Amino acid sequence: MHVLKFSRKSLGIPYAVFLVLFVALPLLVLLYYAFTNGQGHFTVANLTGFFTDPNTLGTLCYSLAVAFVTTLVCLLLAYPAAYILATSHLKRKQVLILLFIMPMWINFSLRITALKELLTVFEGNLARFPFTNAVVGMTYDFLPFMILPIYNTLSRLDGSLIEAAKDLGANDVSAFLKITLPLSVPGIVSGVSMVFLPAMTNYVVLDMLYNSTYIMGSLIGSYFSAYNWHGGSMIALILLAIIILFTLLTRGMEDDNQNAVGGALL
Amino acid sequence: MKKGLRLFIILFVLVFLYAPILILILYSFTNATTIGAIRGFSMKNYVTLFTTPELRSMIFGTILLAVGAAFLATILGTMGAIGSFYSSRKAGTLINSLNEVPVINADVVTGFSVCILLVVVLGVSKDTFIPLVIGHVVLCAPFVYLSVIPKLKQMDSSIYEAALDLGATPARALRSIVIPQISSGIVSGFALAITLSLDDYFIATYTKPATFDTISTYVVNATKGSQTTIKTALWALSAVIFAVVVLIVAVVNIRGTKDTAKERAGA
Numbered sequence: 206m207h208v209l210k211f212s213r214k215s216l217g218i219p220y221a222v223f224l225v226l227f228v229a230l231p232l233l234v235l236l237y238y239a240f241t242n243g244q245g246h247f248t249v250a251n252l253t254g255f256f257t258d259p260n261t262l263g264t265l266c267y268s269l270a271v272a273f274v275t276t277l278v279c280l281l282l283a284y285p286a287a288y289i290l291a292t293s294h295l296k297r298k299q300v301l302i303l304l305f306i307m308p309m310w311i312n313f314s315l316r317i318t319a320l321k322e323l324l325t326v327f328e329g330n331l332a333r334f335p336f337t338n339a340v341v342g343m344t345y346d347f348l349p350f351m352i353l354p355i356y357n358t359l360s361r362l363d364g365s366l367i368e369a370a371k372d373l374g375a376n377d378v379s380a381f382l383k384i385t386l387p388l389s390v391p392g393i394v395s396g397v398s399m400v401f402l403p404a405m406t407n408y409v410v411l412d413m414l415y416n417s418t419y420i421m422g423s424l425i426g427s428y429f430s431a432y433n434w435h436g437g438s439m440i441a442l443i444l445l446a447i448i449i450l451f452t453l454l455t456r457g458m459e460d461d462n463q464n465a466v467g468g469a470l471l
Numbered sequence: 472m473k474k475g476l477r478l479f480i481i482l483f484v485l486v487f488l489y490a491p492i493l494i495l496i497l498y499s500f501t502n503a504t505t506i507g508a509i510r511g512f513s514m515k516n517y518v519t520l521f522t523t524p525e526l527r528s529m530i531f532g533t534i535l536l537a538v539g540a541a542f543l544a545t546i547l548g549t550m551g552a553i554g555s556f557y558s559s560r561k562a563g564t565l566i567n568s569l570n571e572v573p574v575i576n577a578d579v580v581t582g583f584s585v586c587i588l589l590v591v592v593l594g595v596s597k598d599t600f601i602p603l604v605i606g607h608v609v610l611c612a613p614f615v616y617l618s619v620i621p622k623l624k625q626m627d628s629s630i631y632e633a634a635l636d637l638g639a640t641p642a643r644a645l646r647s648i649v650i651p652q653i654s655s656g657i658v659s660g661f662a663l664a665i666t667l668s669l670d671d672y673f674i675a676t677y678t679k680p681a682t683f684d685t686i687s688t689y690v691v692n693a694t695k696g697s698q699t700t701i702k703t704a705l706w707a708l709s710a711v712i713f714a715v716v717v718l719i720v721a722v723v724n725i726r727g728t729k730d731t732a733k734e735r736a737g738a
Contacts, residue, residue: 213641217554217566220547220612224569227609231584232572234592286484289477299728301481303720308488310666310716314690315709319491321694322498326506348488398575406577409672413694422579422673429583429677434591441580452575 232445238438251439261424265443268420271336272404275343276351279400280393282344283351287392288385290352291359302356309349317413320345324414335416342410347403351396358392359385394458402448496713499706504699516707519700526704533669533685540607541664547608548615548664549657553649555616556623570613582606582674590678602678607668614667615660622656623649 242248255261290302308316320342325331331338362385370380406422419427421444428437498506502513520526555566573581589595589602597603626649634644650657672687679688686708693701 213557213645214554214562216550217552217558217562220551220554220616221562221566221569223547223608223612224551224566224572227585227588227605228569228572231588234588235580235584238587282484282487285480289481293477299724303724304485305488307716307720308492310670310720311492311709311712312686312690313670314672314687314694315705315712316492318690318694318705319495319709322506323491323494345487345491348484352484402575402577406579407673408579409691413691422577425579425583426676429586434587437583438587441583444577444580448575448577448580 235438235441235445238434239442242435251435254436255439255443264419264421264424267418268405268422271339271343271420272401274340275347275404276397276401278340278344279348279351280396283348283355283396284389284393287352287355287359290356291362305352305356306349313346314409314413317342317346317410321414331415335411335414335418338414339411339416339418339420342414343400343404343407346407346410347400350399354395354399355389355392358389358395362388391458394455398451398455402451405447406444492709492713495706496710499703499710504703516703519704520707520711523701523704526701526708529684529689530686530708532683536603536607536685537665537668540604540611540668541661543604544608544611544664545615545657545661548612548660549619549653551612552616552619552623553645553653556620570616572613573609574613574617578610578671578673581609582677585609585674586677597678598680598682600680600683603675603680603683606674606678607671610671610674611664611667614663615657618660618663619653619656622653626652 239251240247240249242250286305290298290305295301321331324338324341328334328338366384366388367380370384371377375383405420406425408420408423408426411418411420411423421440424440425437425444428434428440494506498509499516500512500514502510502515551566551570555563558566585602585606589605590597595601630652631644631648634648635641639647670687671685672691675685675688679685684692690705693705696702
């Protein structure tokens with residue numbers, strides 16, 4: 206029995222080693238590079254430099270603004286759509302849901318190209334509306350990632366709770382506000398976490414829509430092009446800190462069954 | 472909610488999601504170089520797409536990378552899931568938490584950190600494709616792991632014990648009892664891994680050889696250039712990818728419906 210248990214457990218060793226080598230170790234290297242200079246001496250200049258330079262602070266604010274507005278727009282579009290999908294009794298519902306998920310499987314750069322061509326028709330010169338375009342591009346890219354988790358949470362909702370609320374005298378609006386909305390928070394949190402962070406870092410969307418303003422991701426890109434590993438590592442570390450903060454804030458609020466998103470439907 | 476309003480919201484979101492790509496597909500069958508007046512039907516974009524060596528090798532390379540990385544990620548992730556499922560709580564939690572890192576991390580950070588470790592610190596040449604493949608396995612394997620774990624939890628563990636009691640070796644029992652029960656998780660993990668690798672831009676940018684391009688890196692560079700033949704050939708590529716995705720979704724969905732029907736009939 207002892208030998209047998211050992212053999213099943215030991216199957217995990219290659220993956221554990223892989224994770225330590227290529228997930229944990231790279232982060233330690235980032236930490237080292239972020240707090241050293243070109244000569245390998247310890248320094249906090251990269252950190253203080255980021256928080257004292259108006260340009261980089263501006264970049265942080267701009268990416269927070271893009272991410273915040275994108276998340277809000279995604280939520281305002283996704284929630285009603287997910288709610289309608291979850292509460293409808295159509296025969297072909299599964300097909301309709303697939304239609305909302307399918308864009309996830311089409312290469313994002315090609316989809317943004319399509320959006321760019323269409324926006325050019327409407328706007329003429331894309332450079333005239335940089336912020337709007339950034340938000341539209343990010344929303345177009347990430348909307349399915351907001352719809353799916355909210356839909357999953359809403360479709361598992363116990364309908365008898367709403368009936369009970371109505372029996373007890375609640376009208377549609379207050380039943381929604383007091384029952385449906387609070388119970389769908391896990392889905393909203395999952396969706397927000399899947400949209401907010403990419404919207405702060407996916408600078409290619411901005412590049413492709415001719416928005417030359419930097420977001421946090423662009424800073425890593427520009428340090429990478431300049432072979433400035435120390436500066437780039439510090440930005441990566443700051444992003445990591447934001448991610449950890451976000452995860453700690455939303456811990457326990459998320460839906461457990463959301464991670465394998467697209468795969469669940471395949 | 473009123474029925475008309477419900478319909479309007481659903482249609483509005485669908486139009487937003489599909490109008491750009493469908494319009495681009497329509498224009499891929501014309502001579503047009505921008506969205507505007509249509510000047511007649513043409514297949515020239517498709518001819519360019521399938522005859523330009525640069526485009527062909529880029530598409531072939533992307534697919535090869537996706538299949539290869541997904542294959543490695545599926546083996547590693549599945550073994551990791553089985554191992555961590557039967558490990559002590561402590562070891563299991565450690566693997567779980569490390570597995571979460573690439574899932575919640577921004578791709579830019581993942582790509583940059585893998586590049587720093589392998590290329591800058593260890594001096595591995597990007598031309599060996601090792602950083603690129605490792606980067607993509609880091610991206611994909613955690614999702615395979617997350618697809619397999621729930622299937623292990625649903626599994627009936629007494630069948631495995633029964634197989635051992637009837638004389639199967641642990642390896643045989645694993646192969647004939649455990650693997651079949653978690654196969655749907657392995658398959659969806661593999662499929663997810665392929666789509667993640669195909670869609671990736673950031674990890675590829677930071678780890679790929681200078682002479683190699685994936686669809687994403689190629690398209691992003693092409694939009695910055697001014698070559699209209701290449702630009703419109705990429706419209707044709709969008710149409711091809713769209714058709715392939717629709718086909719796969721349809722086949723999987725029809726097969727899935729049949730399986731459910733069978734299960735219902737069996738029960």
